[in-house]
Amino acid sequence: MGAPPRPCQLLLLLGVFLLLLYLSSRHLPKLSLAACVRGRHRCPWLGETLPKEEEPGPASAPAGTPTPPLPLWGEEFDIRQLRRAFSTSLSPRGEILLREYLHGWRQLLKFMEALGTAFGLISRETESKISIMEQHQEGPHSLHYHTVQSMVKFELASGLVGFQSLPAHQPPSGCRTLLRLHRALKWLELFLHKLGTSQKDEKSSRMCAEAYRVALAPYHSWWVQQAVALAFLAMPSRQELYHIIVRGEKPAAGAIVLTTVESLSRVYNVTQEVYSAHGMLELP
Numbered sequence: 001m002g003a004p005p006r007p008c009q010l011l012l013l014l015g016v017f018l019l020l021l022y023l024s025s026r027h028l029p030k031l032s033l034a035a036c037v038r039g040r041h042r043c044p045w046l047g048e049t050l051p052k053e054e055e056p057g058p059a060s061a062p063a064g065t066p067t068p069p070l071p072l073w074g075e076e077f078d079i080r081q082l083r084r085a086f087s088t089s090l091s092p093r094g095e096i097l098l099r100e101y102l103h104g105w106r107q108l109l110k111f112m113e114a115l116g117t118a119f120g121l122i123s124r125e126t127e128s129k130i131s132i133m134e135q136h137q138e139g140p141h142s143l144h145y146h147t148v149q150s151m152v153k154f155e156l157a158s159g160l161v162g163f164q165s166l167p168a169h170q171p172p173s174g175c176r177t178l179l180r181l182h183r184a185l186k187w188l189e190l191f192l193h194k195l196g197t198s199q200k201d202e203k204s205s206r207m208c209a210e211a212y213r214v215a216l217a218p219y220h221s222w223w224v225q226q227a228v229a230l231a232f233l234a235m236p237s238r239q240e241l242y243h244i245i246v247r248g249e250k251p252a253a254g255a256i257v258l259t260t261v262e263s264l265s266r267v268y269n270v271t272q273e274v275y276s277a278h279g280m281l282e283l284p
């Protein structure tokens with residue numbers, strides 16, 4: 001991080017980045033639709049017409065979920081929904097309701113997508129974790145996947161957690177999967193907190209990188225870290241982010257962001273306690 005990188009290092013990094021981008025986009029035909037700067041949204045107001053996909057093969061959409069035309073604005077990141085979801089995910093008894101938690105994550109995913117296609121690596125990883133959790137919720141043991149606490153209790157009692165390694169012939173455990181979301185939640189919490197308390201001239205890329213360094217980088221391989229470092233360079237400015245987050249209501253923007261951060265933080269802290277109490281903060 002200290003000395004300025006030499007040109008050949010930069011070239012190598014760029015190569016790595018493009019390779020990762022290429023590899024990850026190959027797995028997701030959807031990405032080709034992400035023609036708009038704001039992530040996955042169609043942008044007719046920019047005069048864009050998206051090309052029709054050559055073959056809307058069955059692989060591009062899971063069976064049973066026909067893809068209706070997206071409502072233009074309903075699909076946008078909505079900070080109110082985000083805050084509501086995380087606030088209501090914490091029950092009066094201090095349990096984390098998974099349905100609401102995942103609903104909140106769906107909003108966070110939209111926010112990540114708004115950070116730019118360069119964050120695709122992280123957001124696709126996150127999306128797959130959300131999907132795994134949703135599958136657990138709809139699976140044969142759905143009753144146990146009502147709250148984080150009941151999930152932990154169930155998976156511990158049934159030996160499903162996988163403390164040493166990933167169980168070979170089972171879907172990844174809910175505990176392990178949620179831990180990944182949990183770590184990413186810290187990153188977004190820190191980033192949004194920095195954003196909410198930032199001055200006009202501060203750089204969003206710096207805030208985001210700093211939050212990443214603290215919360216997520218320790219868990220990512222060198223390769224991913226390089227790709228993410230490049231993604232920061234291409235992310236929207238602070239002003240653009242505020243536009244995405246609060247749209248019209250500028251005066252209270254910082255406060256809106258900070259109350260949201262608090263609702264994320266509360267849920268994060270409870271999850272952290274549960275995981276720490278069971279020695280599960282380092283699951284493979």
Ligand SMILES: *[C@@H]1O[C@H](CO)[C@@H](O)[C@H](O)[C@H]1NC(C)=O
Nearest residue numbers: 262263264265266267268269
């Ligand atoms: C969560 O925990 C951190 C560290 O212990 C603390 O600083 C923060 O205030 C807590 N957040 C909430 C909303 O309680």
